[in-house]
Amino acid sequence: MDVSSPEAWDESFGTDKDRVEGYALRGADTVLRWFLPIPLSDPPRSLSWGMAARISNLSLSPQVTWKDIADAWSGAGHSELLTQPMGTVDHRSMDALLSTLAGVVGLEEEVEYAVWEGYADMAVLLAHTSSAPADPSRFLTQGGVRTFTAPLGTLSMFTAEEGRHFPSAVWLRDHHLAIAQPIYNDSCYISGPRDVCETLCADDDIDLIEIDPSLLLPSGVVMD
Incomplete structure (x- = not known):
């Protein structure tokens, strides 16, 4: 797995981590709140x-x-x-998400991941990756974020059934699409093109609703 630039993360996502925009790509057409199972x-x-x-x-x-x-x-x-929910996704929701995204980019396409070192279940994964040694310092105020690139299909490893938290972020940079979440939160935030977001919303196995990115984070346990 290759590394990705921490600076690129800092420049592409919002900086106000008390608001939805902190976990959304700047300039995205649509931002969705994904209620985790x-x-x-x-x-x-x-x-x-x-x-x-x-x-x-x-x-x-x-x-x-x-x-x-x-x-x-x-x-x-x-x-x-x-x-x-505390930052985890079940197999059913993950399968639905990947099925839709595969139609956009394909499961073999390399995308960028950010994971938080504070989750105990990330230790084994990080020990076997060449993840970036520097944090995207403003992406999570807690720090301890490691970044790497891997195929989109790798996301299937990050489920509750596999004993692993969903990544802090998955960034499909070439498609201006991202999924990101605060630490120990009950929701993720998907930002990207309207057509992709509308396709995701059409799947009943993914609990989504459009949200104004300027709003304060509506729910969840957010660590400072």
């Missing part, structure tokens, strides 16, 4: 935010918070407790 334990499975909202009589909006979902779920009398 809610893990359930008995039996092990995932629930979409959209489904949780519908059966709890809550309207899913771009700014809905995890507390909104959890309170509505509890108020509707559901006995099973919801667990907040």
